[in-house]
Amino acid sequence: MRYAHGGLESPEYYVPGLPANYVAERYGIPLADIAKLGSAENPHGASPLAAEAVGQHLGALHLYPSWTADALREKIADTYGFDVSEVICGAGETEILSLITRAFCAPGDKIQMPGPCFPIYHLFAEAEGRIPVLVHSATNRHSMALDVDAYVEAVEPNTRIVYITNPHSPSGTWLEEAEVRRIIDASADALVVLDEAYVHYSETSGYIHLVHEYENLAVLRTFSKAFGLAGLRVGFGVASQPIIDTLMAVKPTWNMGQLQIVGGVAALDDQEHVARTVRTIVKNRDYVQGRFEELDRFRMVLGSRSNFFLVEILDLDTNSTKVFEGLLERGVIVKDGSVSFRGLDDRFLRCDVNLQLHMDRLVDALSDLP
Numbered sequence: 001m002r003y004a005h006g007g008l009e010s011p012e013y014y015v016p017g018l019p020a021n022y023v024a025e026r027y028g029i030p031l032a033d034i035a036k037l038g039s040a041e042n043p044h045g046a047s048p049l050a051a052e053a054v055g056q057h058l059g060a061l062h063l064y065p066s067w068t069a070d071a072l073r074e075k076i077a078d079t080y081g082f083d084v085s086e087v088i089c090g091a092g093e094t095e096i097l098s099l100i101t102r103a104f105c106a107p108g109d110k111i112q113m114p115g116p117c118f119p120i121y122h123l124f125a126e127a128e129g130r131i132p133v134l135v136h137s138a139t140n141r142h143s144m145a146l147d148v149d150a151y152v153e154a155v156e157p158n159t160r161i162v163y164i165t166n167p168h169s170p171s172g173t174w175l176e177e178a179e180v181r182r183i184i185d186a187s188a189d190a191l192v193v194l195d196e197a198y199v200h201y202s203e204t205s206g207y208i209h210l211v212h213e214y215e216n217l218a219v220l221r222t223f224s225k226a227f228g229l230a231g232l233r234v235g236f237g238v239a240s241q242p243i244i245d246t247l248m249a250v251k252p253t254w255n256m257g258q259l260q261i262v263g264g265v266a267a268l269d270d271q272e273h274v275a276r277t278v279r280t281i282v283k284n285r286d287y288v289q290g291r292f293e294e295l296d297r298f299r300m301v302l303g304s305r306s307n308f309f310l311v312e313i314l315d316l317d318t319n320s321t322k323v324f325e326g327l328l329e330r331g332v333i334v335k336d337g338s339v340s341f342r343g344l345d346d347r348f349l350r351c352d353v354n355l356q357l358h359m360d361r362l363v364d365a366l367s368d369l370p
């Protein structure tokens with residue numbers, strides 16, 4: 001059988017964080033004792049207002065939703081100061097990333113991203129015959145910050161999409177507005193995609209306003225993190241109308257169900273849930289940093305503005321896969337850097353910030369490893 005694009009001949013799939021019940025069953029650990037720190041989920045669960053709205057709309061399941069998710073687009077447009085025509089909704093940001101890959105980069109052209117990054121950027125590129133260019137510019141292993149000079153220099157004439165993730169994943173590092181502007185200015189012939197999935201945890205309002213200034217910029221956000229709706233699948237993108245019109249044309253027609261639309265609308269009114277979540281993350285990011293000072297074989301990479309951080313394994317007698325397995329046996333789920341992030345070697349783990357109890361479990365399990 002012949003495939004349209006080379007990537008599908010040897011498909012590679014996203015490796016999500018392990019589910020808690022799998023680890024509980026495999027190691028015989030009570031579910032309540034598992035610390036799930038590999039998926040950057042919300043420690044306080046779903047937005048209560050969103051959950052209530054979803055419950056109230058079960059009676060509408062027989063009706064087709066608005067194919068453009070208009071109620072949610074209007075709410076997003078009002079909330080962030082845009083016109084409805086500048087907003088698109090998707091089944092998580094992930095769906096919008098897929099649309100962008102197909103709509104704005106022809107097979108054989110390049111998509112630039114920091115290395116390491118959110119793997120979906122390069123997996124979708126490869127699956128559809130586009131060429132991912134990972135710019136491994138975080139030469140400073142101590143901070144893992146993006147080298148903006150190197151990133152800007154890497155943009156080529158046939159680079160069609162340039163990704164920026166802010167805060168970045170997996171490092172949590174933060175770019176100032178002037179740095180983001182430099183990257184956009186250097187990418188005049190490309191679409192710049194600014195992924196702000198974790199922006200709430202930076203305690204800033206992010207750079208969504210830059211869409212008013214740059215016609216080649218799309219800003220993406222998700223309801224999976226601070227709103228706690230990872231299981232509902234809601235994300236959105238904001239960009240100039242021509243970009244949105246193009247994405248609408250490649251979008252699967254009814255990509256958003258009734259429940260996603262009403263849940264998203266209600267979540268945007270739930271500032272209390274977002275504020276509580278951000279308070280918990282910021283407090284426990286500091287807390288876990290203090291606890292890491294007890295460890296001498298592991299180092300927390302400082303400066304994360306997100307709800308996860310990198311851990312560097314200083315002990316050369318072990319590696320990220322062995323530590324990952326050792327933590328699983330102790331009921332702690334993290335991400336093995338060498339498996340989950342292309343370009344991150346076997347010296348790193350990515351661990352979520354969560355409730356203090358789970359931060360203690362992580363640090364205690366690390367110090368218990370042989």
Ligand SMILES: Cc1ncc(COP(=O)(O)O)c(C=O)c1O
Nearest residue numbers: 092093094118169197222224235
């Ligand atoms: C940087 C980044 N962007 C986007 C996403 C996807 O979010 P969603 O659940 O909205 O598809 C994630 C999820 O982990 C992420 O880490």
